[in-house]
Amino acid sequence: NYKIITKNERVTYSSETGRLQKLEDVVAANYALWKDGRIVFDHATIQQVIHTLHKRFDVAIQVTSPYYNCNTISGNFSDNNINAILSSIQFINEMEYTIKDNTITIALKPCKD
DSSP, rough: OOOOOTTTEEEEEEEETTTEEEEEEGGGGGGGGGGGOOEEEEEOOOOHHHHHHHHHHEEEEOSSSSSOSSSSSEEEEOOOOOOHHHHHHHHHOOEEEETTTEEEEEOOOOOOO
């Protein structure tokens, strides 16, 4: 059983099953914007955002609350300032964060009903 992937489609690899899964439509051009210094989130979970920011800015990120995934994050960030990006995400996804030395601490707020 196989599927052909065409332009603007994406699959993810599951290390648990050893298979490709989740065929979904994407805007392929967004995935090349990193070379221009841009960060693009397209319905990303907070875990995906944290992973991206950790790799991009080489900072430690600690989450002191449970992960509440009721909202996803979408946005196109050109600013190379992690504080500006976190401020935007804070506005969208109600969270508190502090930056001390080279560590960011994030506390997510529970989802609203």
